[in-house]
Amino acid sequence: GEAATMFRHRRALAALVVAALAASASAFVPSLHSPLNAARLSAASAPRGLLPGRVGASLATGLPLRAGRAHVGPMMQSAGAVTPENPLKVIVAGGGVGGMFLAKALQKKGIEVEVLEKTNKFARFGGPIQLASNALATIKGIDENLFDRVMKKFTFTGTRTNGIKDGIRTQWYTKFNAISDMADYFTLPYTGVIDRPDLQELLLDEIGGDDTVRRDAEVVKYEQLPGCEGVRATLKDGTQVTGDVLVGSDGIWSAIRAQMWDQDSRGPKSGTTYSGYTCFAGDTIQRTDYYFDVGYQVYIGPGKYFVTSDVGRGRTQWYAFLALPEGSKSRASNKDYLYELFNDGPEGRWSEEVFKVLDATPDDQIDQRDLFDRPPSVLRSWSDGHVTMIGDAVHPMMPNLGQGGCQAIEDAYVLAEKMGGVTDRSQIQGTLSSFYRERLPRTAICQGLSRLASDLIVSAFDTPYQPASQDDRFGPLGGPLSINSIFTALLRPFMGAIFYAQFGYLYTFHPKKCTKEEIEVLVDEVMTRHRVDAEAVWERVGLTGKDEQAENREGSGLSFR
Ligand SMILES: Cc1cc2nc3c(=O)[nH]c(=O)nc-3n(C[C@H](O)[C@H](O)[C@H](O)COP(=O)(O)OP(=O)(O)OC[C@H]3O[C@@H](n4cnc5c(N)ncnc54)[C@H](O)[C@@H]3O)c2cc1C
Incomplete structure (x- = not known):
């Protein structure tokens, strides 16, 4: 009886080990199919046998040792072991929003980071x-401290009225109460805005400035190194940088994606297309x-829409957003062009609120x-x-x-969490696979929802139909009498539920909540500063007549990207 029980236990254990190995192996299926990876695996076959048993096999194949990790004691420490003397090094190609947050998150896990940024200065x-x-x-x-520093430059919009307005009649079509209600439900800080330059400067300071970021460093290609030696990135000037992992x-217009998927980085063979x-x-x-009182407002109307948002400091x-053919950029005056478009719809001139912001914006x-x-x-x-x-690379x-x-x-948070759990370089490939598998469904949903929102709002939404009793400009039947206008009016009662579902889903990802008390203090601090700053800027502009934003952006060219 005892022998039979032991046999059953062993069989169960073996089944577990096989299941674990199969699960790990399945994580590699797509990457094993890539030609580069096949080359890497054959190159990696050289060290097979240098180390005994499963350790050697693991190094040779790159498959993780999860099931057998307990057997690798100090005497048999793998050459790829992650130790304080031999920490992981991650090369981050691109110092934008994602790259900078990733650098910070990895550093918090004790991982060495080098950010390679194409541009030569952080203007x-x-x-x-x-x-x-x-x-x-x-x-x-x-990082709590990073969060506190972000809050010092932040403006909450989620605490105020946000929503969609009828762009012609200047009436609320629907309000996004879900933004604050769902934040309250999960006890999260409210949605808001920060200037990209403020965020960039803050992150640069947090990750160690020029010690971590190499500028003028455009990555043009990468090469997998054999075994657990990692990866080598080549820069435009020929310099080579090696690390355990390269993150595109x-x-x-990612160069990393172009190489990985054998596409061009931009153009017709890139897979990235003009949205219309x-x-x-x-x-x-x-x-x-x-x-x-108002955070942001989306003005809807025929064939286009207009968004305004308070972004702090009185601005x-x-x-x-317009549906135009690609490359429609060259014209003498953007302001005149927009003025004409928003002045001359089938139902007449758009809201004076739209013209007020257009009027106040210098053409350049x-x-x-x-x-x-x-x-x-x-x-x-x-x-x-x-x-x-x-x-955006992926x-x-x-x-x-x-x-x-x-x-x-x-992405940055999830990748850093997973990389922080790597104890041996042989686990890297599996870790990266499990990272993207976890992130794929959520990012795909966000991509789909974003695309749906732009298609709906530009191509399907219109000035909502109203009966003559509410708007007598269209005759006894009311109007506008287009399919889109009637659709927009019919959808209205469901908009609240749609936005609760949308924001409810988006906010389900919340690694660290606030307490209710923390949120109260934050709102008080942030919005008090917001009021003081706005009034100071308005007073200053009134005194000098100068545009503060124009000073800030000297020599930069772009106001968004
Ligand atoms: C009009 C507009 C409004 C938006 N508003 C919002 C918003 O309110 N909220 C929001 O969350 N998102 C918004 N987005 C989207 C957001 O801007 C992007 O999703 C975000 O910037 C993506 O971050 P990223 O780090 O992946 O890429 P990026 O921010 O584009 O950074 C990429 C970096 O990589 C560098 N680089 C490029 N190629 C190389 C190379 N080969 N080697 C080295 N470095 C390289 C670039 O110089 C750049 O610094 C908006 C986008 C647009 C167009």
Whole structure:
């Protein structure tokens, strides 16, 4: 009887080991198929037999040793063991939102980081970026001190009225109460905005400045090294940099993605296509009756929409989204062009609130940018051997949800958490695979929702139909009498539920919550500073007549990216 029990136990144990190995191996299936990885595996066969048994086999194949890790004692420490004397080194290609947060998160795990950034200096450029509650809870999860520093430069919009307005009638169509209600439900900090240059400077300081970031360092290719030696990145000037892992956080025109997926980094063979939409953006200092009560407003109407958001320091950022052919950029005056478009719809001139921000924005402060995106990469691995990707490099999305940067921050957090658990370099390949498998569904949903939102709002939404009793400009039947207008009116009662579902889903990712008391203190501090700053800027502009934003952006060219 005892022998039979032992046999059953052994069989169960063996089954468990086989299941664990199969599960680990399955994590590699897509990357094993890549030609580069096949080459790496054959190159890696050289060390087979140098180390005994499973350790040697693991080094040779790159398969993890999870099931047998307990057997590798100090006497048999693998050559790839991660120790304080031999820590992991991660090369991060691209010092944008994702790359900088990743650098900070990895450093917190005791991992060495080198950021290779294509541009030669961190000029203060780029407009404000919205960080939603999920991203703020992630930043808090990465580092409490970093979160506190972000809050010192932050403006909450989620505490105020936000929503969609009828762009012609200037009436609320629906309000996004879900933004604050869902943040309250999960006890998360409220959504808000921060200037990209402020965020960039702060992160640069947090990760050790020039000691960590190499500028003028455009990565042009990478090469997997045999066994657990890692990966080598080559820069445009021929310099080579080696590390255990290379992370492509090099944005929508990623060179890392181009090599991994054998595509061009941009153009018709890149897989990144023009979305059909272009976006104008500008910001201006303006004082409105509702400045302190309203966060952001989306004005809808025929064939286009307009967004304004308070971005702190008395300023309003705005975007105009239009369906135009690619490369429609050259024209004498963006301001005149927009003025004409928004002045002359079939139902008449758009809201005076739209014209107020347009009027107050100098022409040379208005930029246009064509918007590109990619379908979710569901069937392709984001990881190849010791290389993986985060952010726009692998899941660029339309800006309508304001989640592109937020998802890059979530990627950074998850990747760092997983890398922090690596005790031997033979686990790297499996770790990178499990990272992308975890991130793929959520980022794909965000990509899909963002795309759906832009298609709906530009192509399906219109001025909502109203009966003549509410709007008599269209005759006895009311109007406008288009399918889109009727659709927009019919959808209205469901909008609240749709947004509760959307924000509820987005905020389910929250590595570190706040307490209710913390949130109260934060809101008080941030919004008191917000009021004082805005009034000071308005007074100053009134005194000098100068545009503060123009001074900040000297020589930068772009106001957003
Ligand atoms: C109009 C607009 C508004 C948006 N608003 C929001 C918002 O409110 N909230 C939000 O969360 N997201 C927003 N986004 C999306 C957000 O900007 C991006 O998702 C985010 O910047 C992605 O971060 P990233 O680090 O992946 O890429 P990026 O921020 O693009 O950074 C990539 C970096 O890599 C560098 N680089 C490029 N190639 C190389 C190379 N070969 N070697 C080395 N370095 C390289 C670049 O110079 C750059 O610094 C918006 C986007 C647009 C277009």
